[in-house]
Amino acid sequence: xxxxxxxxxxxxxxxxxxxxxxxxxxxxxxxxxxxxxxxxxxxxxxxxxxxxxxxxxxxxxxxxxxxxxxxxxxxxxxxxxxxxxxxxxxxxxxxxxxxxxxxxxxxxxxxxxxxxxxxxxxxxxxxxxxxxxxxxxxxxxxxxxxxxxxxxxxxxxxxxxxxxxxxxxxxxxxxxxxxxxxxxxxxxxxxxxxxxxxxxxxxxxxxxxxxxxxxxxxxxxxxxxxxxxxxxxxxxxxxxxxxxxxxxxxxxxxxxxxxxxxxxxxxxxxxxxxxxxxxxxxxxxxxxxxxxxxxxxxxxxxxxxxxxxxxxxxxxxxxxxxxxxxxxxxxxxxxxxxxxxxxxxxxxxxxxxxxxxxxxxxxxxxxxxxxxxxxxxxxxxxxxxxxxxxxxxxxxxxxxxxxxxxxxxxxxxxxxxxxxxxxxxxxxxxxxxxxxxxxxxxxxxxxxxxxxxxxxxxxxxxxxxxxxxxxxx
Amino acid sequence: xxxxxxxxxxxxxxxxxxxxxxxxxxxxxxxxxxxxxxxxxxxxxxxxxxxxxxxxxxxxxxxxxxxxxxxxxxxxxxxxxxxxxxxxxxxxxxx
Amino acid sequence: xxxxxxxxxxxxxxxxxxxxxxxxxxxxxxxxxxxxxxxxxxxxxxxxxxxxxxxxxxxxxxxxxxxxxxxxxxxxxxxxxxxxxxxxxxxxxxxxxxxxxxxxxxxxxxxxxxxxxxxxxxxxxxxxxxxxxxxxxxxxxxxxxxxxxxxxxxxxxxxxxxxxx
Ligand SMILES: Cc1cc2nc3c(=O)[nH]c(=O)nc-3n(C[C@H](O)[C@H](O)[C@H](O)COP(=O)(O)OP(=O)(O)OC[C@H]3O[C@@H](n4cnc5c(N)ncnc54)[C@H](O)[C@@H]3O)c2cc1C
Ligand code: SF4
Ligand code: SF4
Ligand code: FES
Ligand code: FES
Numbered sequence: 169x170x171x172x173x174x175x176x177x178x179x180x181x182x183x184x185x186x187x188x189x190x191x192x193x194x195x196x197x198x199x200x201x202x203x204x205x206x207x208x209x210x211x212x213x214x215x216x217x218x219x220x221x222x223x224x225x226x227x228x229x230x231x232x233x234x235x236x237x238x239x240x241x242x243x244x245x246x247x248x249x250x251x252x253x254x255x256x257x258x259x260x261x262x263x264x265x266x267x268x269x270x271x272x273x274x275x276x277x278x279x280x281x282x283x284x285x286x287x288x289x290x291x292x293x294x295x296x297x298x299x300x301x302x303x304x305x306x307x308x309x310x311x312x313x314x315x316x317x318x319x320x321x322x323x324x325x326x327x328x329x330x331x332x333x334x335x336x337x338x339x340x341x342x343x344x345x346x347x348x349x350x351x352x353x354x355x356x357x358x359x360x361x362x363x364x365x366x367x368x369x370x371x372x373x374x375x376x377x378x379x380x381x382x383x384x385x386x387x388x389x390x391x392x393x394x395x396x397x398x399x400x401x402x403x404x405x406x407x408x409x410x411x412x413x414x415x416x417x418x419x420x421x422x423x424x425x426x427x428x429x430x431x432x433x434x435x436x437x438x439x440x441x442x443x444x445x446x447x448x449x450x451x452x453x454x455x456x457x458x459x460x461x462x463x464x465x466x467x468x469x470x471x472x473x474x475x476x477x478x479x480x481x482x483x484x485x486x487x488x489x490x491x492x493x494x495x496x497x498x499x500x501x502x503x504x505x506x507x508x509x510x511x512x513x514x515x516x517x518x519x520x521x522x523x524x525x526x527x528x529x530x531x532x533x534x535x536x537x538x539x540x541x542x543x544x545x546x547x548x549x550x551x552x553x554x555x556x557x558x559x560x561x562x563x564x565x566x567x568x569x570x571x572x573x574x575x576x577x578x579x580x581x582x583x584x585x586x587x588x589x590x591x592x593x594x595x596x597x598x599x600x601x602x603x604x605x606x607x608x609x610x611x612x613x614x615x616x617x618x619x620x621x622x623x624x625x626x627x628x629x630x631x632x633x634x635x636x637x638x639x640x641x
Numbered sequence: 642x643x644x645x646x647x648x649x650x651x652x653x654x655x656x657x658x659x660x661x662x663x664x665x666x667x668x669x670x671x672x673x674x675x676x677x678x679x680x681x682x683x684x685x686x687x688x689x690x691x692x693x694x695x696x697x698x699x700x701x702x703x704x705x706x707x708x709x710x711x712x713x714x715x716x717x718x719x720x721x722x723x724x725x726x727x728x729x730x731x732x733x734x735x736x
Numbered sequence: 737x738x739x740x741x742x743x744x745x746x747x748x749x750x751x752x753x754x755x756x757x758x759x760x761x762x763x764x765x766x767x768x769x770x771x772x773x774x775x776x777x778x779x780x781x782x783x784x785x786x787x788x789x790x791x792x793x794x795x796x797x798x799x800x801x802x803x804x805x806x807x808x809x810x811x812x813x814x815x816x817x818x819x820x821x822x823x824x825x826x827x828x829x830x831x832x833x834x835x836x837x838x839x840x841x842x843x844x845x846x847x848x849x850x851x852x853x854x855x856x857x858x859x860x861x862x863x864x865x866x867x868x869x870x871x872x873x874x875x876x877x878x879x880x881x882x883x884x885x886x887x888x889x890x891x892x893x894x895x896x897x898x899x900x901x
Contacts, residue, residue, distance in 0.1 A: 175840045176875050219658035227655070227693075234688035235655055245688070332815035332876070334775040336793050342777035342813045344875075407661055407697050412652040455839060469739045474771045475816025477742030482893040484856025489740050495647065536696060551711035557696065586774065627772050627794025 170197075170208050171430045175455055176330040176344065179430035185255040202248035202259055203229070203236050204429040212414040212501045214238050214248060215262040223500050225414025229421035231318065231368075232402050232538075235412075238262050249421075252320075284389075288314040288362070290599050291379055291392035293369045293541065296324020297585045298577025299398035300352040301592030302599075306396075307357040309600035309607055314390060315361050316381060318368035321428075323349030324400055325578075326585065328420070328427040330455070331448055334473075338620065339586035348585070369399075372545045377572075394572050394599040397542055398592060401535035401556060401578035406440065409495035415502030419449040419532035426456045434528035438505050439463040441532030442487055444472035449530060450480050461524055464491040464507050466514070466533075473629070494521060496529060505529055537579045545570050554636035555581030561640050564618065565598035566591060574599050581640070583633060590620045653701075654694040656687020664698060668705050674714050675699060738770060743854050753889065754801040763806025763823035763832070767797050768892075769816055781813035808834045812876035822888055831888035832865065837879045842867055843896055851883055852893040860887055862894065 171179065182198030189211060196205030203214065203226045213223040214236050226236035231250040239260040240246040248259070290306050292299045295317035303313045321327055329345020340348045356363070367383040372395070379390045403418035405411070415434060417425075419441065422433040437458055439450045442465035450460045463480065468490050470477045477487060494506040494516065509520035536557035542549065547568040549558040559581045560568045567574050576595040577588035594617040601610050625634055648662035659682055672678050675685065675698055684698060685691030703710045738744045754764050765786070767778065772794045779787045779797065786804035787797050808821045817836045826832035843849050843864045851862040862881040869877035883891045 173840050175838050217652075217655070217658045220660075222652070222658070224655070232689060233655065233693045235693075237688070332777075332813075334773060334815050336774075336776045336790075337780055341775060342781075342815055402692055404696055405693055407651050407653060409647040409650040412655055457840075470742060473773050473816065474738050474742065475769060475773070475818045478738075478744065478768070478854065479817050481742040482852060482854055482856050484852070484895075487742050495650075538692075540690065540692075551709075551713075553710070584774075623793055624774050626792060627774055629771070629773050629794075 169432050171426065171432055171456055174430075177346070177427060177430070181430065185253065187253060187255070187257040187259060189259045190261055196253045198255060199252050200429050200431075201229075202238070202240065202246075202251050202253050202257070204249075204425060204431045205253045206248070206259070207425065207433070208431045213261065214414070216264060217412070218264050221264070222412060223414055224412060225501065226417070227405075227421060228403060228418050229424040285378065286314065286388065286390045288312055288390060288392045289603055289605075290314070290394045290396060290596075291316065291390055292396045292398060292596075293379075294324060294398035294400055294577070294579070295319070295322040295363070295365075296398060296400050296577060296588065297326055297348065297352065298400075298579075298588040298592035298595075299324070299396070300349075300356065301589040302396045302398060302574075302576055302596035303361050304352070304355050304357070305593040305596035305613070306600040306605075307360040307596075308613075309597060309610065310605040311360075311596075311600035311603055313361040313596075314364060314392065315356075316364045316367045316369055316390075318366065320366050322353050322363065322365065325420075326352075328423045329448075329585075330427055330452055333585060335584075335586035335624070339589060339624075341586075345585065352589075369541060372541050374545060393603055394574065395545075396566075396574045396576060396592075396595045396599055397539075397579055398575070398577045398588075398595075399538040399541065399579045401582050402538050403531065404534045404536055406493065406531050406533055408493045410497060413496050413498050413502045414500070415498065415527050416496060416529045416531065419445050419530040422528065422530045423449050423452060426458075427452065432456055432458055433530075434526075435459060436461050436526040437528040437530060438507075438524050438526045439530050439532060440493060441465060441534070442467075442470045442472055442477065442489070443532060443534065444476060445535075446530070446532035447472040447476035447480055449532060450485060451476065451483070453530075454480070454483050454485070458528075460485045461526055462507075463487045464493070465489045466492045466510055468512075491522075492516065493529075502527055502529060535578065535582045537582060539579055542568065542573070542575065542579070545573055547573060547575075550639060552581070552636040552639055554632035555583075555640075559636070559640060564641060565614075566595035567598065567602075572602075581633070581636060584624075587621060587624050590617050590624070593617050594621070653697045654682075654684040654687060654691075656689050656693070657683045657685075659684045659694070661697075661701075664701055665705075668701060673702055673706055675702065676714070678702075744768060744770060749889070758801045759822065759824045762825045763808075763821050764801055765799060765804050765806060765808070765810060766820050766822055767799055767814075768818040768820065769797055769814075772796060773816075775815060777813045777815065778810045778819060781810040783809065808878060809872075811836050811878050812873040817876070820892060824885065824888060826882070829884075830882040831885050832880055833883055833888060833891055834878055834880045835892060835894070836876050837894065838876055841896065841898075842869065842877055843879060843894065847896075849881070849897060850895040851881065851887065851891040852895055853890045854892050856893065858895070859890055860884070862891065864894075 194209045226249045229249045236249045238248045289311040292315045326345040326349035335341040370380045494508045497504045548561045574595040576591040651661035679685040776790045821834035823832040850858045851860045866880035
């Protein structure tokens with residue numbers, strides 16, 4: 169079902185077009201992801217898995233996980249969570265592996281390749297709050313920037329955040345995430361920053377310092393003097409019986425589906441994880457008119473901010489702490505989840521099982537830095553659970569152990585948009601300065617950013633973060 | 642309380658269809674690094690490049706070996722970060 | 737307990753409730769913010785400077801009930817949606833509560849709706865007195881409702897009837 173009315177969002181949709189799914193005629197909006205159109209038509213099973221023939225739907229909704237491969241216009245292995253719907257498209261359930269020999273017939277990729285190498289002062293990878301802030305401050309110093317994002321819209325996580333942000337005025341507190349994305353995009357110096365959308369950085373070739381980029385199905389190369397990696401984070405998964413049933417989605421994926429594409433993920437939801445993401449997405453599901461049956465949390469305490477927890481409690485959503493998923497059930501897609509209680513040693517307690525009839529389960533058990541590019545580049549990484557997993561070592565100026573490669577935002581340790589923005593500014597300033605650019609205010613701005621970061625991280629909710637960061641800098 | 646059957650229905654690697662039972666069996670057989678498990682089972686070699694399953698595999702190894710995840714050796718990463726349509730790369734090679 | 741349930745205990749609440757004498761004098765803000773988090777827009781929202789400047793952004797908000805006039809401008813500026821106005825002097829029969837409500841459909845003035853407590857349980861019914869949904873509220877509408885006095889420290893949300901059946 170498409171969302172008709174939303175308290176915060178107005179959805180801009182393309183015209184209504186016809187398409188075909190396994191021979192059936194369906195309607196969708198031109199330009200929405202195929203998976204969203206199918207979901208709105210009640211189709212949640214997108215493919216059969218390659219060996220075990222299990223039904224699969226989408227999981228991440230942003231092109232990360234490959235759970236959603238389908239056959240589109242005869243071409244197999246298309247990620248339908250990002251591929252856009254066109255009139256008359258023929259979409260089919262993919263059985264097992266998909267016939268690769270036909271992939272060459274892909275009409276999109278034959279539209280001419282760019283073999284020339286683009287040069288730029290600084291390549292910023294990722295257009296979330298960190299990347300945007302990096303570009304803005306690098307521009308301020310006088311450096312030219314190429315800003316790349318694989319999404320069709322700029323803003324990263326912000327474009328799904330319908331709630332008001334915390335922080336102080338400087339970090340746009342009380343403004344909604346979606347509006348912060350617009351504010352930052354407006355601040356970009358259009359003369360100094362070349363924005364490339366639908367552009368995925370595929371790899372970093374260490375030998376010649378070149379980035380390989382797929383832009384709108386074409387391959388191009390970029391040779392920057394400095395690189396700022398601001399790729400954000402990806403959602404963690406959970407292992408339990410039938411964890412791959414369609415209807416079990418990353419919380420961020422459900423949020424993308426409903427807040428970016430305007431399609432409801434289902435009718436009754438179980439949220440797994442009471443961190444900020446679990447709490448906020450639960451609230452947003454309720455705003456979209458979807459019933460959240462419960463939020464469960466394996467830890468004995470709510471991890472997110474209490475104000476967010478109180479918000480969902482006032483709506484009548486129960487929060488069960490010390491509970492985890494025992495198993496999921498359903499024939500073709502999710503129908504029921506069994507949860508059970510954990511004792512002090514995290515061992516499940518027999519007899520505490522509760523069955524919940526839900527058609528959606530959202531997994532919000534944390535994020536981990538999306539750091540493949542940093543690994544490729546040979547940056548030194550350290551495993552720091554407080555920051556989400558393997559995180560790059562870096563100096564105070566956000567430079568990694570590889571000279572010329574900087575990091576900012578969630579990829580440098582999963583935190584918040586407020587700190588991501590400040591880290592971005594800092595990385596932008598320092599990368600520009602290292603190339604000799606300075607508008608005369610470098611020292612002052614750098615100091616300001618460092619102080620701001622310290623302030624943000626000074627509270628008790630940032631204790632883990634502080635401990636983690638100490639190991640990195 | 643959780644049976645073998647349950648582990649057969651718990652998917653670790655969605656791309657390559659590898660179950661928790663298979664991973665645990667491999668660890669029991671002595672494959673104790675992410676790389677070894679990857680080479681023998683293809684777990685982590687699917688189109689998502691292990692983004693989805695790596696963390697579970699690391700957790701399983703850590704649990705059985707009694708090590709901290711931070712002590713585990715990680716597999717190497719090679720470009721590309723996303724599997725792309727063959728046509729695009731072929732064309733880039735030609736052009 | 738709030739760290740396990742998301743619901744403040746009476747002990748938590750006593751710490752932030754205005755004294756009885758102040759409640760009897762007219763509208764006042766009740767800030768149900770119990771955790772030190774990096775956040776301060778309530779301070780910047782209050783033009784009367786009833787909320788003390790934050791020395792550290794993680795501080796808990798400190799409100800001076802004598803300066804606060806219950807204008808309610810802070811309600812839609814709080815990302816935690818945890819500020820409420822209570823006016824025990826509103827009328828003989830009931831207490832006026834102003835609360836944030838970010839859902840559709842919005843209630844209409846005069847509409848009878850369910851009154852919910854901090855756990856989302858229905859504790860009575862109430863009448864909507866006013867709906868503020870202008871530019872200032874910026875999609876965080878502020879709803880004024882009338883409740884019996886004994887529920888004025890209980891009711892913190894509403895639910896529309898037509899949604900319920
Ligand atoms: C539900 C939810 C609620 C939140 N609420 C708050 C809040 O109230 N306050 C707060 O401060 N923070 C909040 N956050 C956290 C905040 O959104 C993130 O910390 C912040 O967005 C991180 O910014 P970033 O720029 O590092 O990453 P992102 O915003 O994730 O941006 C990364 C960008 O990089 C792009 N990218 C990744 N890989 C590639 C590649 N290889 N090539 C090209 N592009 C690539 C992605 O498409 C994306 O656009 C919330 C997060 C979630 C999920
Ligand atoms: S109700 Fe008005 S005076 Fe009182 S704290 Fe809020 S903004 Fe200030
Ligand atoms: S704005 Fe709201 S959540 Fe933030 S400190 Fe003030 S009362 Fe607490
Ligand atoms: S890649 Fe499409 S759902 Fe993850
Ligand atoms: S889930 Fe294992 S490689 Fe993709």
